[in-house]
Amino acid sequence: MPKSFQDLIEEVHNKGICQECGGCVSFCSSANYHIIGFEDPYKPPVYLNKDQCLECGICYYICPQTHILDDELNKTYKFADYSSMPIGHYDNIYSCQATDKAFLEYGTDGGVVNSLINFLIEQKLIDGAIVSRTDAPFSREATFADSKYDLLKASGAKLDISPQLDEIQKFCTYTHSIPKLNHYKFKKLAIVGTPCQLYTIRCMQDLGVTPSENIEICLGLFCYENFFFEKFQIAKFEKDFNIKFSDIVKINIKEDVIFKLKDEGTGEKIVHIPFNHLNDYMRTACNACGDFSNIYADISFGGLGSPDKYTTVIPRTEKGKKILTQAINSGIFNCKDIDPAKKNKMIELISQFSRSKVQRKENFMKNLQ
Ligand SMILES: Cc1cc2nc3c(=O)[nH]c(=O)nc-3n(C[C@H](O)[C@H](O)[C@H](O)COP(=O)(O)OP(=O)(O)OC[C@H]3O[C@@H](n4cnc5c(N)ncnc54)[C@H](O)[C@@H]3O)c2cc1C
Ligand code: SF4
Ligand code: SF4
Ligand code: SF4
Numbered sequence: 001m002p003k004s005f006q007d008l009i010e011e012v013h014n015k016g017i018c019q020e021c022g023g024c025v026s027f028c029s030s031a032n033y034h035i036i037g038f039e040d041p042y043k044p045p046v047y048l049n050k051d052q053c054l055e056c057g058i059c060y061y062i063c064p065q066t067h068i069l070d071d072e073l074n075k076t077y078k079f080a081d082y083s084s085m086p087i088g089h090y091d092n093i094y095s096c097q098a099t100d101k102a103f104l105e106y107g108t109d110g111g112v113v114n115s116l117i118n119f120l121i122e123q124k125l126i127d128g129a130i131v132s133r134t135d136a137p138f139s140r141e142a143t144f145a146d147s148k149y150d151l152l153k154a155s156g157a158k159l160d161i162s163p164q165l166d167e168i169q170k171f172c173t174y175t176h177s178i179p180k181l182n183h184y185k186f187k188k189l190a191i192v193g194t195p196c197q198l199y200t201i202r203c204m205q206d207l208g209v210t211p212s213e214n215i216e217i218c219l220g221l222f223c224y225e226n227f228f229f230e231k232f233q234i235a236k237f238e239k240d241f242n243i244k245f246s247d248i249v250k251i252n253i254k255e256d257v258i259f260k261l262k263d264e265g266t267g268e269k270i271v272h273i274p275f276n277h278l279n280d281y282m283r284t285a286c287n288a289c290g291d292f293s294n295i296y297a298d299i300s301f302g303g304l305g306s307p308d309k310y311t312t313v314i315p316r317t318e319k320g321k322k323i324l325t326q327a328i329n330s331g332i333f334n335c336k337d338i339d340p341a342k343k344n345k346m347i348e349l350i351s352q353f354s355r356s357k358v359q360r361k362e363n364f365m366k367n368l369q
Contacts (some may be wrong), residue, residue, distance in 0.1 A: 220297025
């Protein structure tokens with residue numbers, strides 16, 4: 001039975017697990033006829049012109065919540081299924097840091113992702129990348145970067161939020177990167193994304209949906225969850241955690257969520273908040289997600305497993321391994337010498353988070369049915 005947007009409404013929207021990622025709207029086979037679209041950017045898309053729907057099912061197949069192409073992707077990316085092997089395919093794991101002082105200083109962890117993109121641009125392997133710029137704590141915007149300057153602007157650390165804070169009504173750490181692809185159809189691209197976003201890209205590549213063929217490399221971030229809240233919840237957040245929103249300088253995510261705050265006395269203060277204390281601010285759709293370590297990426301990156309100012313790096317595909325080797329050999333990263341016992345510990349920690357995410361998904365989905 002062919003699928004259509006109607007099936008997405010029934011199987012995704014009506015269950016409350018639409019991520020409002022915009023993939024279905026942006027890559028609808030008849031997008032020019034505005035068959036589907038957003039009436040509210042914070043609500044699932046709707047049929048605008050149902051009569052013109054081709055019932056081709058593209059929207060359904062590329063949606064990160066249907067998982068209809070899992071078997072095909074798992075064959076391509078060399079593992080059976082992520083509930084039995086939640087960390088995905090890997091041969092090695094690294095802990096790296098950018099040698100460029102600016103990428104390191106402004107980077108989220110070791111500044112490795114942006115430093116690698118910069119290397120790919122300099123080597124003319126890509127024209128640029130879809131990245132994400134911070135507007136405010138818990139607020140980001142997709143942007144195209146084709147220079148070191150653009151990449152530094154999109155780095156993790158620079159939260160200069162006071163001017164726009166009043167204008168922002170809803171805060172979300174999720175970035176709408178997928179629709180942005182449509183603006184750069186003819187560029188050779190890298191894309192930085194969470195597991196759900198790269199899943200959509202891999203489905204598009206599997207089905208030959210344009211412009212996924214122009215994506216040269218998928219750089220995947222680990223992701224336990226994303227946060228969303230409305231402005232009226234800021235006061236609750238500030239009270240719950242004794243944090244002033246406007247004092248947040250940086251957010252890091254490792255075994256818990258780490259807030260770096262401005263502090264009048266000491267200059268800087270660090271507050272750790274466990275994930276389960278932030279449940280009130282987690283996007284509902286994240287409950288239905290079982291991939292932590294970005295199993296379909298060419299290379300995955302995270303803070304978990306590495307010390308402060310280092311990024312954990314897992315190359316996965318042949319392309320990912322080749323590019324990472326070139327980058328390491330060119331001297332853009334310092335990679336820690338990690339002995340096998342430490343590597344095993346890193347793998348175990350990442351597997352633990354991956355299993356916990358699969359478990360969370362299973363519990364959530366059970367209650368949905
Ligand atoms: C929403 C989110 C959740 C995360 N959860 C975890 C986690 O649970 N555990 C963990 O270990 N690591 C997590 N990470 C990854 C971690 O925070 C770092 O991004 C990663 O370690 C790379 O650090 P870096 O210094 O090498 O990257 P940098 O050199 O600072 O580059 C980071 C790149 O990521 C891009 N980016 C930032 N936010 C987004 C976004 N929302 N969507 C798409 N691209 C984005 C930036 O534009 C930049 O290009 C998460 C990241 C994000 C964005
Ligand atoms: S035309 Fe195809 S992609 Fe577009 S809404 Fe209909 S089924 Fe989905
Ligand atoms: S593709 Fe994205 S916006 Fe469309 S139904 Fe799926 S999750 Fe929602
Ligand atoms: S938890 Fe899953 S659904 Fe939520 S943002 Fe991360 S990858 Fe996407």
